[in-house]
Amino acid sequence: MTKEYFPDGTEISSWFYDAKIPSLAEMGKVYKITDYGILNDGCVQTEKLQKLIDTVHSEGGGVIYVPGGIFKTGALFFKQGVNLYIEKGGVLMGSDDISDYPLTETRIEGESCIYYPALINADNVDGFVISGEGVIDGNGLKSWKAFWQRLKWNPKATNKDEQRPRLLFISNSKNVIISNLTLQNSHFWTTHIYKCSFVKYLNLRIFSPAAPVKAPSTDAIDIDVCTDVLVKNCYMEVNDDSVVLKGGKGPWADEAPENGSNERIIVEDSEYGFCHGCLTCGSESVHNRNIILRRVKVRRGNNLLWLKMRPDTPQKYEYIRVEDIEGRVSSFININPWTQFFDLKGRSDIPLSYAENITMKNIDIDCDIYFNVKGDESQYHLSDFTFENIKVRAKEDRFAEGVVKNMKCIDVNVELK
Numbered sequence: 001m002t003k004e005y006f007p008d009g010t011e012i013s014s015w016f017y018d019a020k021i022p023s024l025a026e027m028g029k030v031y032k033i034t035d036y037g038i039l040n041d042g043c044v045q046t047e048k049l050q051k052l053i054d055t056v057h058s059e060g061g062g063v064i065y066v067p068g069g070i071f072k073t074g075a076l077f078f079k080q081g082v083n084l085y086i087e088k089g090g091v092l093m094g095s096d097d098i099s100d101y102p103l104t105e106t107r108i109e110g111e112s113c114i115y116y117p118a119l120i121n122a123d124n125v126d127g128f129v130i131s132g133e134g135v136i137d138g139n140g141l142k143s144w145k146a147f148w149q150r151l152k153w154n155p156k157a158t159n160k161d162e163q164r165p166r167l168l169f170i171s172n173s174k175n176v177i178i179s180n181l182t183l184q185n186s187h188f189w190t191t192h193i194y195k196c197s198f199v200k201y202l203n204l205r206i207f208s209p210a211a212p213v214k215a216p217s218t219d220a221i222d223i224d225v226c227t228d229v230l231v232k233n234c235y236m237e238v239n240d241d242s243v244v245l246k247g248g249k250g251p252w253a254d255e256a257p258e259n260g261s262n263e264r265i266i267v268e269d270s271e272y273g274f275c276h277g278c279l280t281c282g283s284e285s286v287h288n289r290n291i292i293l294r295r296v297k298v299r300r301g302n303n304l305l306w307l308k309m310r311p312d313t314p315q316k317y318e319y320i321r322v323e324d325i326e327g328r329v330s331s332f333i334n335i336n337p338w339t340q341f342f343d344l345k346g347r348s349d350i351p352l353s354y355a356e357n358i359t360m361k362n363i364d365i366d367c368d369i370y371f372n373v374k375g376d377e378s379q380y381h382l383s384d385f386t387f388e389n390i391k392v393r394a395k396e397d398r399f400a401e402g403v404v405k406n407m408k409c410i411d412v413n414v415e416l417k
Contacts, residue, residue, distance in 0.1 A: 006264060007319035007320065007321045007357060007359060008289070008290055008318075008319040008357070012266070015198065016230050016266055019200070019202055019230075019232055019233070021131060021177065021179045021180060021202055021203070022129050022131065022177065024063065024065075024085055024131075024132075027062075027063040027083045027131070028061050028062040028063045028083060029059075029061070029062035030085075031052060031063065031064055033049065033052065033065065033066055033067070033071065034067055039071075040069030040071050042072065044072045044073060044074055044100055045071055045072060046073045046075070046076065046095070049064075049071075049076055052064060053076060053077070053078055053082050054079070056081070057081055057082050061083075062081070062083070063082075063083040063084065063129075064084050064085070065087070066086040066087065066091075066092050066132070067087055067090055068087060068088075068089035068090050069090060069091070070093050071090075071091065071092055071093065072093045072094070072095055073092065073093070073094065073095065073100075073119070074095045074100025074101055074119075075100065075101045075102065075117040075119060075121060075165065076119065077117070077122070077123075078120065078122040078128065079125065080124070080126065081127075083128065083129040083130065084120070084129070084130045084131075084132075085130075085131055086131075086132035086134030086136065087132055088132070088133035089134065090134035091134060091136075091137055092119075092134070092135070092136050092137070093137045093138075094119040094165065094167070094187070095139070096139050096143065098116065098143075098163045098164065101116040101117055101118075101165045103115065103116060104116075104117050106169065107169075107192075107194045107224065107258075108166075109249075109284055110224075110246055110248045110249035110253070110259070110283075110284025111248075111284075112258045116163060116164070117165060117166075117169065118167060118192070119136070119138060119165055119167050119186075120136065120167065120168045120169070121168075121169050122170045122171075122176075123170075123173065124172045125176075126175055127175045127176075128175070128176045128177075129177045130177070130178045130179070131178075131179045131180050131181065132181055134182070135182045135183075135184065136168070137184050138165075138184070139187075140164070140185045140186055140187035140188075140208070140218070141185070141213060143164040143187040143188075144187075144213050144214065144216060147164070148216070150162050158341060159216070164187035164188045165187050166187070166189045166191075166192050167183055167188075167189070168191040169191075169192045169193075169194070170193050170194070170199070171193070171195055171196065172194070172196070173196045173199075174198050174199075175198050176196060176198070176199040177199075178191070178199075178200070178201050178202070179200070180204070181205075182204070182207065183207075184207040184208065185207070185208060185215065186218050187218075188217055188218065189217065189218065189219045190208065190218055190238065191206070191220065193223055193229070194225060194226070195224070195226065196226045196229075197226065197227045197228050198227075198228045199226065199229045199230070200230045200231075200232070201221060201229075201230070201231040201232070202230075202232055203232075203233045204234045204235070205234070206220040206221070206235070207235075207273075208237075208238045208240075209239060210239040210274050214239045215239045215240075216240070217240050219238060219241050220238045220243065220275070221236070221242065221243045222244050223262050223265060224246040224247055224284075225247050225248070225258075225262065226262055226265075227263045227264055228263075228265075229262075229264070229265045230266050230268075231243060231265075231267040231268070231270060232266075232269050232270065233269050233270060234271075235271050235273065237272070237273025237274055237275065237299075238274075238275055239274070239275075239276075240276050241276050241277035241280040242272055242277065242278055242279075242280075243267050243278070243279050243280070243293070245262045245279075245280065245285050245291065246282075246284045246285050247259055247262055247284065247285045247286040247287060247288070248260070248284060248285070248286045248313075249285075249310060249312070249313045250312065250313060250343070250345060251312055251314075251345055251346075252347070253286050253314065254286050254287070259286050260286065261286065261287040261288065262285075262287070263289045265290070266294070267292070267294075268292070268294045268296070269295050269296070270295075271299070272296060272297070272298045272327070273299050273300070274299065274301070275301050276302045277302065277303045277306040278296070278298055278301045278303065278304050278306075279291070279293045279304070279305050279320075279322065280303070280307075281307045281315075281317045281320075281355075282306075282307065282308025282309070282338055283308045283338050284310075285310075285315055286314065286315060286316070287315070287316045287318075288317050288318070288320070289316075289318050291319070291320045292321050292322075292323075293305075293325070294321070294323045295323075295325075296324075296325055296327075297325075298325065298328060298329055300329070301330070302329065302330045303330065303331045303333075303334040303372075304325065304329045304331070304332055304333065305334070305358075305360065306331075306335075307333075307335045307355050308336075309337050309338055309353055309355075310342075311337055311339060311342065311379050312343055312344045312345075312347075312350075312351070313353070314351035314352065315353035316353065316354045316355075316356075317354070317356075317358070318354070318357050318358075319357045320357070320359070321358075321360075321361070322360045322361075322363070323359070323360070323361045323362045323363070324362045325362070325363045326365060327366075328365065328366045329367045330367060330368045330369065331368065331370075331372040332363075332367045332369070332371065333371060333372060333373060334372045335355065335372070335373040335374065337374065337376060337379060352379070353379065353380040354383075355381075355382050356383045356384045357383075358385045358386070359386045359387075360386070360387050360388075360390065361386070361387070361388040361389050363389075363390045364390075364391045365391070365392055365393075366392075366393045366417075367393070368394065368395045368396065369395070369396045369398055370392050370397050370399060371400065373404070375403035381405070382404040382405065383404060383405040383406050384404075384405070384406045386408045386410070387407075387408070387412050388409075388410040388411060388412070389410070389412075390412045390413065390414075391413050392412075392413070394414055394415070394417065396416075397414050397416060399414070
């Protein structure tokens with residue numbers, strides 16, 4: 001096998017080339033939920049499902065097996081050794097009653113705080129597998145409508161003001177595989193991993209609608225203070241960003257122990273439907289390094305690469321490579337100040353941020369704006385960008401000399417439409 005390297009020259013380990021999905025037999029002893037009085041009768045089955053999870057854990061581990069049918073539940077908390085398999089035709093559906101998601105200490109929007117858990121939760125587990133050919137459905141329509149109503153009443157309402165759960169939250173864990181399933185209709189973020197390592201998203205379909213009711217803030221994959229993450233052979237179509245790198249926010253976010261870097265992240269061989277950002281750094285992000293987006297097709301994304309620069313947070317985005325892309329986006333690259341929920345919390349100066357060693361190459365794409373980049377030396381420094389072998393058909397160019405220090409353009413063709 002030809003050796004490959006991350007943008008800073010670090011060799012990509014063999015772990016990233018193993019896309020094997022464990023079989024049901026490899027996931028442990030099977031516990032079919034209908035054998036334990038859990039019915040697809042429209043009732044919320046949280047208590048029975050949680051009891052079964054606890055039993056499997058106490059008996060040494062195994063796999064919770066969801067057969068054909070629709071089974072409703074509130075928040076579930078998986079434990080060490082307990083996996084989840086949903087067969088084709090099976091649906092694990094979230095309750096649309098927020099009281100079925102008891103308040104807990106969690107991580108959300110770059111902060112550790114008391115908030116609502118996800119539908120599926122796991123903390124401090126090693127070797128957690130979620131698989132099958134079925135569906136995890138957040139059943140989020142009711143909260144989407146409520147969110148837009150709340151925003152009409154209070155335009156300054158935040159994402160957290162409309163109480164709503166995520167679909168999947170995994171924290172402080174390693175050796176995680178999420179595969180083959182359809183993950184859809186989340187109330188809030190669809191999947192969120194925090195302080196995890198060696199996580200694989202394989203062969204997933206992740207969906208939330210942009211019409212007729214927009215599903216607000218339903219990011220497909222939120223990666224938050226994680227290392228070694230592979231997203232491969234996935235289809236993502238959500239009414240927000242698809243793959244988002246997070247890690248903390250605030251004027252001293254880089255000093256807080258709960259925050260940190262995302263490193264060695266690869267997103268490849270995937271397809272995007274509609275989304276706001278294909279690869280997004282921010283809006284709660286401190287440090288991202290060695291990030292690769294490659295071999296993807298974009299049907300209609302808003303931004304191919306989006307670097308959100310918060311004026312209230314010290315940020316460093318470095319060694320990012322976007323390559324072998326085709327499709328249609330609104331902005332080829334978007335770098336602008338991001339002031340959503342801006343709060344310096346008494347800090348008198350604006351913490352300086354950096355984006356450097358960014359490479360975009362082997363791209364053939366249609367867009368509205370090619371270079372949607374605003375320079376602002378008082379807030380952030382941009383340096384060492386390389387654009388190579390790029391064919392762009394754009395309504396607007398907007399390329400500006402001097403915005404990026406050491407900007408290299410090699411075989412770049414921008415055709416104005």
